[in-house]
Amino acid sequence: MFPNKIISSFNELEYSLYNYITQHANKVIYMRIRELADETHVSTSTILRFCRKNDCEGFSEFKVKLKLHLEKRAENNLKSTHHALSEFVERTLKGGFESYIQESSHLIAQSGSVIFLGIGSSGIMAEYGARYFSSLGKFSLYIKDPFFPIHNRLLENSITIAMSVSGETHEIINLIKKLKEKGSTIISITNQKNCTIANISDLNISYYVTEEYIEESNITSQIPVVYILESIAREIHRSGKRE
Structure with missing residues (x-):
């Protein structure tokens, strides 16, 4: 309902209005513009400017969008863990999924270093x-800080394994670009192939489960990701024993 880009453009009065609306949304959808102005101690022109910033022509349209947002949020029911697992099995594992596991394992086994x-x-x-x-013999590092310093000499013959449910995480996209420019081979694990991270990767593994959100937090099951990671690591370990 309120993207970060729009929130960052608010002035002090608009922030005050935003805070009131988010805390009293169920009340605001039934208020007249003058009532909201009195409650928040701002002018009606401030409210109209706030509505326009949120892509609404007026307060009436804003209330309609806010009501739809509240209804959609109320409909969000958590699916069972079994449902996510069943989706993964039905949509993914019955295809040529294992070939991606094998290809990823081969690339990683031949690499000098692995960065997650x-x-x-x-x-x-x-x-x-x-x-x-690392537990299975392939020493690896992980990066959660998008500003983490990475030196070129650490990227020689390296594999980067990038993970993102949406495949559109800007911080990860920027890191992938930097690592790819420095010669690292990119393997991505995303929920779908039709995303930026999949498109800029050398190899993508997608798992296709229904994305779930609660209060705008992405709570999509990570069961498929655990399966993928463990399958690749175990295959690398097995292939090392065969050599």
Whole structure:
């Protein structure tokens, strides 16, 4: 309802208005513009300017959008863990998924170093992946800080494993570009192939489960990511024993 780009453009009065609306949204959808002005101690012109910044021609349109937003949020019911697992099995594992596991394993096994990227829940997966790979004999590092310094000599013959549910995480996209320019091969793990991170990667593994949000927080299941990471790490370990 309120993208960060729009929020950052608010002035002091608009911030005050924004805070009131987010805290009393169920009340605001039934208020007249003059009532909201009195409650928030701002002018009606400030409210109209606020509405226009949020792509609404007036207060009436803003209330309609706010009501739809509240209804959509109320409809968000958590799916069972079994549902996410079933989706992954039905949509992904029945295809040629294993060939991506094999190809990724081969690339990583031949690399000199492995770097995991991710922020948020994907950052937790990056940390888990680095630890799991290291436990099975392929020493790896993880980066959750988009400003983490990376020197060229560490990227020689390296593989970067980038993780993002949406595939549109700007911080990860910028890191991928920098690492790719310095010669690192990029393997990405995303929820779908039709995304920026998949498009700029050398190899993409997509797992296709329904994305879920609660209070605008992405709570999409990470079960497929754990499966992918563990499958790749175990295949690398097995291939090392065969050699």
